[in-house]
Amino acid sequence: MKAAKKATVTMSNYPLPAATQTISAGQTVNGASYNTDDHVVVEGSLTNATLTQNGGGIGSIVVQSGGTLNSATVTSGGNIFALDGGSASHISLDGSRSADLIVESGGAVDTVSASNSAGIDLRGGTLSNVTLTTSASMKVESGATVTGVQVNNTTEVDIDAKSQVSNITVSNGGTVDNTGGSIASATIESGGNVSVERGYSYDSATSSGGYLNGTIDQCIISSGGTLTVGNGGSATNVGLQSGGLIDFSTLTYDSSAKYSYDAATYTLTVTGSGGTASVTLDPKTSDIVDGQQFDLVENSDGTLAIETCFLAGSMIQTPQGDVPVENIRFGDNITVYVDGKTETRSVIWAGKAHTTVRPGRPDDEAGYPVRVLKDAIADGVPYKDMLITAEHCLFFKDRFVPVRMLVNGVSIFYDKSITSYDYYHVETEQHSVIRADGMLTESYLDTGNRSSFCQEGSVIMLGGKPRTWEHDAGAPLCVDRSFVEPLFRALEWRENSVVGAQMPVETMExxxxxxxxxxxxxxxxxxxxxxxxxxxxxxxxxxxxxxxxxxxxxxxxxxxxxxxxxxxxxxxxxxxxxxxxxxxxxxxxxxxxxxxxxxxxxxxxxxxxxxxxxxxxxxxxxxxxxxxxxxxxxxxxxxxxxxxxxxxxxxxxxxx
Structure with a gap:
């Protein structure tokens, strides 16, 4: 977490100046304008005030115990102090040439907007309904309480120990660094970034395109959202919805990287050379609670993420004929199957990513691609060797079955000669049954890994808009043994008639x-x-x-x-x-x-x-x-x- 771009103000940085004007208790002043040389002490009531810098100094308004400040604008320089027992509301800070709000313990401020490098230092008082934009910053110190915060446009917030922040929304370049306080009801939208040190917590956090780090309780990751969990961090009661992504940013992707998923407790534990992190899903708010929908992959920076995928080199059926998947781009049409009939749907997004196999893990978790030999399913199906990831589904009898459940080691096997490869993600408007290499399979059902890809693309991921298997799949996902084992046995029966079949090797004791x-x-x-x-x-x-x-x-x-x-x-x-x-x-x-x-x-x-x-x-x-x-x-x-x-x-x- 980088340091704030602007030093947060403190009382020691700005000692209280000698008063040039005092608004006494019982006195009311409305519509006053102040400048560089004015230092106003408010013990009564000040309304609709303006503080403007017109020289080398910095003016100030100090709200003392019993004093009230209602509607003040600091347009180009100056400080507002809310001391113990003082209150202020509807404050506008424009920090083009320095503007700061300092709230001392016992002070109370409501409705503040800060922009252009303006600063807020909350030193133990209370603050509600604050909006930070355009490089503004806020420091929430020990004992302070903040409710209702909008953080965006490259603004930064530092939250110290024993402070409380609730109902915070972070978006579009906003950054929150929690080094010991508590955050309740956080919404992290596109471009937002929230970081928490190990051992501290969030309550009721929502992520939609932004990021979270550390220890989290009750978090919802919605479409486009990313939950980032660092070394030693844990997230519980996580609602992983369609389009959500879990990113383990401090865990290094190498041969030691592995994950385990306890379907009974919905707990996902990931280990890399940088440590261990865990996430427990909430089945009530998650679209994804089945371990088969996870894969461990490498981010572009060498760290870990969880996602699912479908390999490359495949020939995808289109209205113009079969096209190599690496040549498919945004706007291209591909052929899909709906109730046994062909239709045409457009590609709405295409991306490329890279992964490296993790030797030492079980084959289905190590990342080896599955090779389905030509004719392994039926004569001419597929019409060439097909390479897909273990979690990718093939289409049988109106149902999708993960190919890992059909691996027989002879005609369908993990190709261990491939240890590093590119793969693509191609989204269609709806999750669809498509034909690749002559085999009916699935377009990718987007579960939120788009941020792991760069545009263009040789292993393939085909996908649709963020959906759920229950409500939006092109066909039901089936992992029932009663359905899958007969398929496995049928494919096993024909395996020896397939050209290129591997020799059976029985070494398992x-x-x-x-x-x-x-x-x-x-x-x-x-x-x-x-x-x-x-x-x-x-x-x-x-x-x-x-x-x-x-x-x-x-x-x-x-x-x-x-x-x-x-x-x-x-x-x-x-x-x-x-x-x-x-x-x-x-x-x-x-x-x-x-x-x-x-x-x-x-x-x-x-x-x-x-x-x-x-x-x-x-x-x-x-x-x-x-x-x-x-x-x-x-x-x-x-x-x-x-x-x-x-x-x-x-x-x-x-x-x-």
Missing amino acids: LTDDPDLHLVTDTGATVRSMRKTAHQYSFMLPPDTQSVRIVSRASRPSDVIGPFVDDRRHMGVAVSEVHLMCAKQQFNITSHLQAEKPEGWHETDWTDCAWTNGNAELPLGDHLSHGKMGILSMIIRAAGPYVVNDQQTTRVKTKSA
Whole structure:
């Protein structure tokens, strides 16, 4: 966050001058004009005043306790002070040659407009209904309260610790830097920028084209809006609507970059070499709550963002014939399919971006493109090899299915020879069924990643206006196993007749052994002292207040098949947990509560929960004062697990 362009005024910068005129208590002055040499003290009432600089000095109006200033204009230089007990309203500041408003603790000011480098220093008083334009600045110091702020046109606001700002709108070049205060009900429009240091918070923030950093609660990111979350930052109750983008600006995009999405809690956690940040979506206000709609990509500056995409080199059907996607531009017509009939729709936006594969991640998360071989779907479909991203959808029986759920490793596979590529985003007016390389697929349903692209474009993203799958998709999105697995099996059946099919490589070894053990809060590893088919018992040392339940963990989409739309890492399903010490037994139920400790997934069972392979289990202080204990737990389900966690060319399937 850069420093303010204009130094914020303080009382020490502007000591109170000797009065040249005093408006005493009970006295009223209307329509007075003052200049450089005037220093007016208001103890009574001053209305419709003008303060103009016409020399080398700076005039001032000081509103003392009991005094009121109603309607004042500082046109070209001067200061207005609102001291303890003083009040002012309808103040206009034009800072072309210096104009500042200083509100001391106990002062109150309502309705202020500041422009042209004018400054406002709120030093503990209250301010409401302020508009900042054209390089104006405002400093909100400790103990101050501001309600109703419009920030735009390259203006800047600094918010210090223990101050409060509510109902703030930031747009068109406006900047807000929160270094410790609280912000409630923020709206960040196009071009606005709001930054908060780690550990501070927003309440009820709305983003529409602007940016937010730090720790946020109750944020809505609407069409064109960008939520920027820095290292250590977190956002909860985020409404990610169609057209909204989450940007992790301080996390560097490199081989260590990864993300996880807990569909049970709607929590997205992103890690890069610059640290970790998390976002928890609010399903009530989000159009996007399914992890399949996320992809981790590189911004132009090397940082991370989440989006979805569709690869390049494809031939897109148009009324004039098939056209390489890289040649499609704004205003071009492409052919779409509506109820089985062809129509023509125009491209309303086209852009280009770049991504690099993250080795070491699961294939579907690493960023490898999916190659659909010629004839893999049917004879002549596609009519050439097709390259698309894992999340892009193909069209079957009036439904869209993500291609990652159809990867068989033979005729449809992750092409690991491609580790870096360009891709395009081409928007049509409506989300559509289109034909690429002879295969019916989707135009891109815009979910707000436009800011990651520059105009022009070789991997493709095709898209429409910001929409939702529920209300605006060209066809329903279907990830149900009952629908997808028969498709997978049908394509698997014809895979060996496809020219260029990969050799099946079975290197995935599975085991049902969870390798279950505990790690105490002091870092000690505890193996089971006794176990049966479903019950494990562990001897815990004195003063243990929590343990981590550690085990193998694998994704159902890996051990069963990609046609299972569950990419959570599943450890063990834990039901009853008992702690026995000093001839007493305590029921441990924190993992069964609505608010679970870190590392737990929800389950359809009400009496157990799945770990992610490393889940925290608080025990309280039952083992204090040197007491040892035995922790017993019932494991409802476990495995199978992938023994070698590295992904393989061949996707092994297992009936379940």
